[in-house]
Amino acid sequence: MSIPEYWPAPASSGAARAQRPSRRSGQRRAEILRAATAVFGERGYANGSLNEIAERVGMTHAGVLHHFGSKEQLLIAVLEYRDDADVAELEGHHAPRGAALLDHLVETAQNNAERRGIVQGYTALLGESVTEEHPARQFFTDRYTGLRDMVTSAIADATGRSADDPLVSSAASVVIATMDGLQTQWLLDPSSVDMREAVRLTVEALVARLRQA
Amino acid sequence: MSIPEYWPAPASSGAARAQRPSRRSGQRRAEILRAATAVFGERGYANGSLNEIAERVGMTHAGVLHHFGSKEQLLIAVLEYRDDADVAELEGHHAPRGAALLDHLVETAQNNAERRGIVQGYTALLGESVTEEHPARQFFTDRYTGLRDMVTSAIADATGRSADDPLVSSAASVVIATMDGLQTQWLLDPSSVDMREAVRLTVEALVARLRQA
DNA sequence: CCTACCGATCGGTAGG
């Protein structure tokens, strides 16, 4: 499973340069991950090739495979890389856990309208992931389980209902579904939809509905 | 653009058998369309091969290409075929145009829970369609424009608001987005979501919200 | 990291 490292050490690897191969290798991996994120986002996973990824970082596809072992492992790394970035951003600004999470989601919808590449990558891979034996399937399944839990407790918090209330978990699924579905519509036709307003309306309507009765 | 027909006429093509080649060809095309729908649904378009489609109807991939010209044209035919089926079903049961459409969508969500293959095919192709230069892109763009119009007028009807009200068109986008997004969550984990209840809640909450103020 | 290669598979065409 591990990736052997048998290429020659850099000629200038004495004490003069503090950069060990592992440091450079880490940078190179990050470059590949960025390129792979872009290519899978533009073309999808099935249609994105290692060759195109490799060209964008100035190496051959064999070089990419050296770093990541297989196309599938590269995809997994891309997904985790994206996840890390999301988490970092969440924690950087604030890590809202209660009702404030709902406002944060409205903000996210707005911000996403200026990150087309990222939205497209997410939507394309998510869509592909429901196909048979797709390597991203487990990743997204787990991710949505976690997302639903977070949003469920946020809605419980905002409405004073129990997180076990079926209406609450339904509402959580709906909020997430709305964000995903709006992204698809927006990607197909950006002028057709105001993602921020639509998410805001959804959250408002659901919370109001769950507050009564 | 047209597909030439130069294969030999059936040996038994006299007056005894009323089946002209065009009739048989039409049946064969329908078989291919069904197989292609299944394969693209299971594997996606990029990952689904003409060879697998051909095998399922007992011919070679060249035979499939004879009938449809190219893989891309086959995809377009599949999408139109699916669309025709949807329309036929809509008109068969009832063609609800006003507020009744909203109830019909709740029913559709319920019915979809027993048509996993169809839902998966739709979700996978829709997700792929947002990638660069994807052949299904125009199809889905047009489809969503039409869907939004229908649902917008249904919501206007149900709430007494104008179809030009931005809240109404936002709500329409949300209803459609919800259905799509829920399907994805359900495909990833069928036990995680009650599609019917979630759509019902969404419609109810949005209509209630738009009825006030 | 590259070169050089592999087998497999792809969509499409020619030609009947």
Next chain:
DNA sequence: CCTACCGATCGGTAGG
């Protein structure tokens, strides 16, 4: 509709 073929491309491996 098939056989037979094409060039292109794919992911992956060997070996340094």
